[in-house]
Amino acid sequence: MADFPLTLTRLRFECVVETPLRLGGMRAGNNLRGALVDVMRRATCPYSVPTVAGVSPIPDPEHVATCPVCWLVAANEKPGVERRGYVLTPPLYLPETLKPGQRFAFHLTLVGEAQRYLPYFVLAVPEMGITGVGSGRGRFRLRRIVSETLDGIEEEILGEGDTVLHPPKYSLTHADVLERVERALQTWKGQGMRELNIVFLTPLRLVWNDQLVKAPDFAIFFARLLERLDELAIQFSGGERRSYEERAHLHHLASQVRLIENDTRWTEVPSGSSRTGRPTWISGLVGTARYGAPVGVWRELLPWLVWGELVQVGKDTVKGNGVFRLVL
Structure with a gap:
């Protein structure tokens, strides 16, 4: 896309x-x-x-x-x-x-x-x-x-001490994301397979089939990320729903990514609401997971992973959850 x-x-x-x-x-x-x-x-x-x-x-x-x-x-x-x-x-x-x-x-x-x-x-x-x-x-x-x-x-x-706001001149766009991906891929030339680390910095809280996901399954992680990106584009940027064929293609690519090393842990994080007075939980996975896939697979998945670094993924992103970084 x-x-x-x-x-x-x-x-x-x-x-x-x-x-x-x-x-x-x-x-x-x-x-x-x-x-x-x-x-x-x-x-x-x-x-x-x-x-x-x-x-x-x-x-x-x-x-x-x-x-x-x-x-x-x-x-x-x-x-x-x-x-x-x-x-x-x-x-x-x-x-x-x-x-x-x-x-x-x-x-x-x-x-x-x-x-x-x-x-x-x-x-x-x-x-x-x-x-x-x-x-x-x-x-x-x-x-x-x-x-x-x-x-x-x-x-x-x-600026410090200023009272006048200077609106940003530029918004980040898909073209910016593609440029960053292309710069990263330039260092991958000649490699058939490539490993990539994803560092989950704040709790990653994913739900799949009504169950909390307590392992860094890449296919589930990517499915939830793609769903989030598409919904944000539809609700806030006048986008249209991605075609079934494109979604199926990307999910098929994501299924080819293999978890090589798992250094994540589930961390329990209590929260609360001053509005409802009821305790809640924003627990999730933190740590590092290493994945491997052919460079051709990463080429198509990386733009959406870079977007994910910007918008986070999973439950409670407005509370700071789902922050992750790619180590290319």
């Missing part, structure tokens, strides 16, 4: 700690996302604030069409089917407690039409820092925001 329509903007929010900050390790994404949603609900959407009876009012369709909270973070009409228009990538490998003056960064990726809501996210993050995040409600200050591209180019859209 040379004309895959998905576009996105990947933003890095660089922050400075002001009071001791405990992001919670593997719960960092969940804690950051919870603070982000709380701020956006309070500041932007009157319909998301519960009434005295504890029930949120039902918004009218006109409000939903223009409200970033309803469109991006509130309950969907088809829970578990509709995708969110943003992805949160939490900071990794942080100490248990960040001290005042230390720096950290996290990413927000806005997909397709969601890019029009960039200013709301830019306004919400500083407020998150004032309100506090994680155990003890540690506070931070937003230092600057940078837009990233696949070829390593960075564009500062909000």
Whole structure:
């Protein structure tokens, strides 16, 4: 699919700690996302604030069409089917407690039409820092925001001390993904078989046949990734459903990938919802898996794997799950 329509903007929010900050390790994404949603609900959407009876009012369709909270973070009409228009990538490998003056960064990726809501996210993050995040409600200050591209180019859209936002000049497209893949393949010339490592940095939580998948089965991983990409393209970038023939072809290629070495483990990660008050779990696989396949197979699968690095995969991507990196 040379004309895959998905576009996105990947933003890095660089922050400075002001009071001791405990992001919670593997719960960092969940804690950051919870603070982000709380701020956006309070500041932007009157319909998301519960009434005295504890029930949120039902918004009218006109409000939903223009409200970033309803469109991006509130309950969907088809829970578990509709995708969110943003992805949160939490900071990794942080100490248990960040001290005042230390720096950290996290990413927000806005997909397709969601890019029009960039200013709301830019306004919400500083407020998150004032309100506090994680155990003890540690506070931070937003230092600057940078837009990233696949070829390593960075564009500062909000500098330290600036009050004027400079919208990113470019969105990432399928052409950018194909260029990155082609650069990688140039180093593979003359090789019939090739091994590739996938490092699962935050819990990979996949469900197949109503069961949690607790092994890095590549075919299942790729099937869920392709499904996610297609749904994002349809919902947020005006795409059309991929043909049955193309899906079948890609699934057949994915079935040829063999797991060579498995150094992953299942990690239990508790979560919770301040809205429902009920405990939940965002557990999943972390670690490294090494796969092998003919170069010709990788050539067709790699574009979708690179897209997956950008949009993550599996359950709870808005809470920071499903972050992985390819080691080519």
